Amino acid sequence: MKVVLSNASTMPIYEQIKSQIRAAVMSGELMENETLPSLRQLAKDLKISVLTTMRAYSELEQEGFITSLQGKGYYVMPKGSQLMREQLLREVERSLGEAAEAAKNAGLTGEELAGMLRLIMEVD
């Protein structure tokens, strides 16, 4: 697992950890049932407080990316989990909301925005 924290980022440390683990789960870099470093190990490795890693892990757990087993640590959840899917959909909705806002500012119609989106999806 790779986690690289930036001190210059405006994103809080726990958010940085969350977004990197989330991305690793989505890309398959972290596989289903893989064990994550313990809260205290991660805190020590990254030189951050235990409460910070705890917040990152517990939020990832709530979002369905990882799960904890009493006394055994944290595991990666299967990719198709219902919770994770909902979370991802919310993410798409949020980004689209931002895009819609930007489109409004630029004076684009919904039709034009949809056209742009189609183009981007095709390129990908």
Place this chain on the structure above:
Amino acid sequence: MLKVKSISKDYGKFKLEDVSFHLPPGYIMGLIGPNGAGKTTTLSIILNFISKGAGDVSILGTDHIAGEAEVKKQIGVVFDSNVFVCDWKVMEAGRAMAIFYDNWKQKTFLEMLSLFGLDGNKKVGQLSKGMQTKLMLACAFAHDARLLILDEPTSGMDPPSRDELLELLQDYIKDGNRSVLFSTHITADLERVADYITYIRGGRVFFTGPTEELIEEYRIIKGGREDLTGDLRGKIHGLRMHTTGFEGLVSRRDVSREPAGCILERGTIDEIMIYTAREDEHK
């Protein structure tokens, strides 16, 4: 692990008033505040170096005075001044400490010395400040202290030694059963590794809780002079006016969104201390 309840001490000119905080096992707490705010007084009361006027302190569920002998065995102390006789050699200092603790493990002590690169034949008085701190830490490890209390351990240390010390402290709490309470005014040390912060200002607790909560509660506000409305002015701590604008600290409860023309940004513990201290000066 450590419960401090409403302790106070009246020195006439200076009063420590109603100081309370709680440190659970497995965590690091930073005790911060400007010079003379009462940090060392608080630590000295916990250790019963000085008597308290009122309040309760319990360590691992035992009262710090009624069960003093028991409690002291569980605590490792690193105070600003060196507790050893300067003429002693490092090994002699260890032997002196071993008399006080029936659970002293000489093997651990020797292991820590070699880990820290401490020469057993060197005189304590010849050690650098960082090395003296390490010697005191080696002693704390040797009698298996559950709670480490350090007064300004990083002052006078260069950045690499400070970093090394913080890593040691993180190692120390890793098993989840031990805790660290340390006072400092070098808050950059705490920004990341401290789970909890207790901020003492003028003898009173200004904040105690998770570090992140302190940082999230406040925002630095900056704006042009014309953006400073009367209503806003009343909500700013430590306001500083300058030719091109103003800056200060606001609680997010008072100012939740950016007022017109202004920006809000997350501050460091240092900045939070600077602005709140500036407010004290102008009272």
